[in-house]
Amino acid sequence: MPLPYKVVLLGDSSVGKTSLVHRFIADAFNPHLANTIGAAFISKDYTHNERTVKFEIWDTAGQERYKSLTPMYYRNALVALVCFDLGVPEASFERAKYWIEQLLTLGPADIKIRVVGNKMDLELEEAGLLLLIEEFCRERQLAVLKTSAKRGEGVGELFDSIVLEIPQAEFDSYSLEQAQEGQTDDALLLNLRNRRTGCC
Amino acid sequence: MISDDKPLGRPPMLQSKKSTHSFLSSTAGLNPASFLGTDATTAVTLASSDQAEIAIFEEGLGLAKTTLSRSSRSVSPQPSFMVLPPQLALDPLPFVELLHDFVNTSIAKTDDTYKGSKPFNILTETEEDIDESYLEEKVHISKKGEGFTAKLKQFFILSSAGKPIYSMNGDDDVLLGYSGLITTIVASFEDGTDLLFRSISQNGFRMVVMNKSPLILVAISRVSYELMLDLKLLESQLSSVYNYLLAVLSAPVITKSFHNRMNYDLRRVLSAQDLKTLDILTSMLTFGFSDTTDDENKSYTVDPSMFISSLLDDAVQCARLSSTLRAKLDDIFVSCKRLKVNLPQSEATPFLQGKLYTLETTKLLASDLLFAFLIYDNKIVSHLHPKTHCLENKDISTLLLMLSQLSPAGESKNVQEEPDLWFPICLARFNDSGFLHCYVRHLHLPNLSRPLTLLLLSGNKNSFFEMKQSANYIFAKICKSKTLSSSLPEELAQGYLPLTSVLKTPQVKHFIYKRRKANQYIMDPLTFSKDTFENIVDSMFILYLYTALSSSKSEEVRVGASMKKLTYTRWHLKEGFTGFLLADEKYELYCLCKGFVTSLVLIEQSLRIVNWCENYRKRLFIGPGVQF
Numbered sequence: 001m002p003l004p005y006k007v008v009l010l011g012d013s014s015v016g017k018t019s020l021v022h023r024f025i026a027d028a029f030n031p032h033l034a035n036t037i038g039a040a041f042i043s044k045d046y047t048h049n050e051r052t053v054k055f056e057i058w059d060t061a062g063q064e065r066y067k068s069l070t071p072m073y074y075r076n077a078l079v080a081l082v083c084f085d086l087g088v089p090e091a092s093f094e095r096a097k098y099w100i101e102q103l104l105t106l107g108p109a110d111i112k113i114r115v116v117g118n119k120m121d122l123e124l125e126e127a128g129l130l131l132l133i134e135e136f137c138r139e140r141q142l143a144v145l146k147t148s149a150k151r152g153e154g155v156g157e158l159f160d161s162i163v164l165e166i167p168q169a170e171f172d173s174y175s176l177e178q179a180q181e182g183q184t185d186d187a188l189l190l191n192l193r194n195r196r197t198g199c200c
Numbered sequence: 201m202i203s204d205d206k207p208l209g210r211p212p213m214l215q216s217k218k219s220t221h222s223f224l225s226s227t228a229g230l231n232p233a234s235f236l237g238t239d240a241t242t243a244v245t246l247a248s249s250d251q252a253e254i255a256i257f258e259e260g261l262g263l264a265k266t267t268l269s270r271s272s273r274s275v276s277p278q279p280s281f282m283v284l285p286p287q288l289a290l291d292p293l294p295f296v297e298l299l300h301d302f303v304n305t306s307i308a309k310t311d312d313t314y315k316g317s318k319p320f321n322i323l324t325e326t327e328e329d330i331d332e333s334y335l336e337e338k339v340h341i342s343k344k345g346e347g348f349t350a351k352l353k354q355f356f357i358l359s360s361a362g363k364p365i366y367s368m369n370g371d372d373d374v375l376l377g378y379s380g381l382i383t384t385i386v387a388s389f390e391d392g393t394d395l396l397f398r399s400i401s402q403n404g405f406r407m408v409v410m411n412k413s414p415l416i417l418v419a420i421s422r423v424s425y426e427l428m429l430d431l432k433l434l435e436s437q438l439s440s441v442y443n444y445l446l447a448v449l450s451a452p453v454i455t456k457s458f459h460n461r462m463n464y465d466l467r468r469v470l471s472a473q474d475l476k477t478l479d480i481l482t483s484m485l486t487f488g489f490s491d492t493t494d495d496e497n498k499s500y501t502v503d504p505s506m507f508i509s510s511l512l513d514d515a516v517q518c519a520r521l522s523s524t525l526r527a528k529l530d531d532i533f534v535s536c537k538r539l540k541v542n543l544p545q546s547e548a549t550p551f552l553q554g555k556l557y558t559l560e561t562t563k564l565l566a567s568d569l570l571f572a573f574l575i576y577d578n579k580i581v582s583h584l585h586p587k588t589h590c591l592e593n594k595d596i597s598t599l600l601l602m603l604s605q606l607s608p609a610g611e612s613k614n615v616q617e618e619p620d621l622w623f624p625i626c627l628a629r630f631n632d633s634g635f636l637h638c639y640v641r642h643l644h645l646p647n648l649s650r651p652l653t654l655l656l657l658s659g660n661k662n663s664f665f666e667m668k669q670s671a672n673y674i675f676a677k678i679c680k681s682k683t684l685s686s687s688l689p690e691e692l693a694q695g696y697l698p699l700t701s702v703l704k705t706p707q708v709k710h711f712i713y714k715r716r717k718a719n720q721y722i723m724d725p726l727t728f729s730k731d732t733f734e735n736i737v738d739s740m741f742i743l744y745l746y747t748a749l750s751s752s753k754s755e756e757v758r759v760g761a762s763m764k765k766l767t768y769t770r771w772h773l774k775e776g777f778t779g780f781l782l783a784d785e786k787y788e789l790y791c792l793c794k795g796f797v798t799s800l801v802l803i804e805q806s807l808r809i810v811n812w813c814e815n816y817r818k819r820l821f822i823g824p825g826v827q828f
């Protein structure tokens with residue numbers, strides 16, 4: 001099994017989180033995707049630059065009322081994609097800000113946060129607001145990326161860069177772990193146990 | 201549920217002149233303008249029949265004489281009773297003749313005269329034509345202020361202080377006035393008394409109120425078929441709406457929201473998706489269809505089953521499946537519950553402290569699993585529950601409603617690309633103050649147009665990966681079993697074969713059979729034509745006929761120890777329709793026929809259906825499901 005790598009998507013509802021995941025998984029855009037309730041989990045083996053990782057992605061619904069459940073999804077995540085809508089940046093970034101602050105204060109210490117402006121195809125001309133957003137992120141040393149799930153722009157690059165940023169040491173120690181586990185295979189253990197207790 | 205699964209055989213029931221292909225489609229061919237008769241419904245009353253001495257067949261005793269007699273309890277025009285043998289399954293024939301005589305005497309006394317050709321509007325029982333613009337004006341949900349009062353149905357969720365939280369139609373400007381008025385009426389009625397305000401009914405208008413402080417739920421109906429019944433139907437609809445609210449919020453959240461300020465806007469906690477689901481729910485509950493239009497395409501989902509479920513006291517629909525297959529699926533559920541997995545060494549817990557202690561190295565994988573369902577096309581295929589707890593049908597219906605909102609419209613056949621879903625849900629009749637966590641995954645079986653859906657309800661919000669592993673196990677078991685993997689898709693697809701053709705009951709065009717104890721029903725599959733407008737009118741027509749049938753006065757007949765209820769009704773609409781209801785403490789059978797079918801034929805065919813359904817009840821119904 002390739003190196004598991006947990007990613008969580010956060011952000012206001014309907015900024016395009018599910019569409020981003022769908023673009024990444026199926027390389028397609030489906031305008032009829034069902035609304036997310038709670039959260040959706042999906043995994044995909046992905047290879048870039050001869051490195052293969054098993055992405056385990058939590059796509060959350062962003063519903064206000066289930067806020068208290070969200071830590072469960074980012075608790076073990078290595079990367080958080082905090083998304084907002086470039087079509088309505090002002091409204092949707094408010095919520096993104098909330099998640100960024102929460103991750104910085106309550107999230108896992110080593111979680112990498114990426115701020116994703118989706119719906120690039122709907123981006124407004126006036127860049128003033130975006131400058132403010134970029135400044136907010138720069139102050140916190142966070143990268144801002146732009147994507148369009150609809151046109152498929154920036155999505156591959158986003159996940160490629162995640163793979164590239166993983167330190168080589170993590171791949172090395174993981175394959176070592178795998179090799180050791182091979183020796184104490186589950187089935188073997190069970191057999192041993194049964195023999196020792198004398199049953200069946 | 202409407203299916204695009206091709207029936208495997210060609211049903212011999214297709215007799216429409218317009219070459220449409222089912223009972224329904226042929227009513228679609230029936231232009232509302234051509235409905236005939238103003239006094240469209242003729243309920244045949246049996247109460248007027250005379251006392252008669254009749255011979256009946258008693259099981260094991262041969263021919264015995266019994267007297268057809270009215271019960272002393274009955275006050276005219278209350279039902280009359282007669283005594284019949286307890287076992288009709290053996291030889292229904294004497295019973296058929298007997299019932300026929302019974303019905304026949306009374307039919308002769310009813311006014312069967314033809315009332316001339318006038319259009320008949322099933323929604324209002326007037327002569328107004330139903331066309332697309334009529335539906336637009338009176339039926340389709342609209343959030344505009346103008347045209348608000350033209351709608352035939354309204355649903356409101358208000359705060360006790362009179363603030364609108366949800367309305368099926370209208371905008372805030374219109375609603376504020378209405379909400380204030382309604383809450384004032386309710387409050388001034390209830391003030392200083394122990395009484396709860398329930399309803400106002402007058403001339404084709406009914407308002408039903410459900411006071412669930414700090415919320416007030418209101419339904420207002422001018423829909424003819426909803427007014428045929430007592431308050432129960434609208435009250436059941438309101439409790440479905442309330443049950444959905446509880447499902448997403450839970451009771452304490454609602455109470456807390458209002459605790460400090462009575463005017464707290466609950467709308468802030470409800471998402472746009474919730475409001476959309478409420479629109480779908482209210483429209484389905486009333487008219488048997490819902491608007492699923494998005495930015496690009498106008499589209500409607502037609503499905504009378506939600507209305508029928510509330511008509512039948514919240515009965516739920518089961519998928520037809522041979523009992524061997526169902527038992528295999530049940531076994532998989534039970535074995536999943538017993539499945540042990542090894543604990544990772546770090547999690548192994550010493551369970552006996554002291555000098556001698558052993559490490560517990562295994563655990564039950566699905567220890568948090570409380571309820572499980574396999575669902576196909578909104579029908580229950582298999583169900584697991586604890587010995588000590590059962591889910592009420594209202595909760596199951598809410599679960600199915602949530603499920604229908606989670607399924608993607610565009611079908612992705614690639615299982616690899618479908619996510620696992622995990623969401624909190626409060627099943628209010630089970631526990632209205634806590635959330636269960638629901639795991640959902642679809643299994644695409646070969647040769648089936650719809651996925652088989654697995655629902656696992658867990659009491660632990662952190663048990664997603666355990667539920668995912670349990671689902672892996674369950675799906676692997678299904679796919680590995682030779683019998684299941686080959687027969688399951690085949691049998692589920694056969695569920696779309698019209699039963700009336702299997703049963704050779706050519707006069708009965710559609711029927712619903714409900715078993716009372718389990719409160720579950722099956723209904724003959726409905727096939728709709730492609731035209732949306734016609735489908736909507738057809739679906740409402742079905743609702744009209746079934747509601748009219750169940751609200752017609754029924755007669756009671758004693759057969760041995762059991763009381764049988766029967767209703768025979770004719771409708772002078774177009775070429776005419778006949779309805780027949782037969783019920784006892786075990787079952788309820790509702791039949792619809794095209795044209796005027798004699799009671800002899802109907803009784804004979806109904807009994808055939810009843811016998812068949814009872815014989816195959818294990819195949820048709822899941823009963824309480826399997827326990828652990």
Ligand SMILES: Nc1nc2c(ncn2[C@@H]2O[C@H](COP(=O)(O)OP(=O)(O)O)[C@@H](O)[C@H]2O)c(=O)[nH]1
Binds near residue numbers: 015016020031032122
């Ligand atoms: N124009 C445009 N629309 C998008 C894009 N991504 C998503 N959408 C649309 O935005 C809406 C919400 O998308 P969804 O993925 O469900 O958002 P989520 O609630 O954040 O998961 C849907 O109608 C999508 O079709 C995009 O890149 N461009």
Ligand SMILES: [Mg+2]
Binds near residue numbers: 018035
């Ligand atoms: Mg989503």
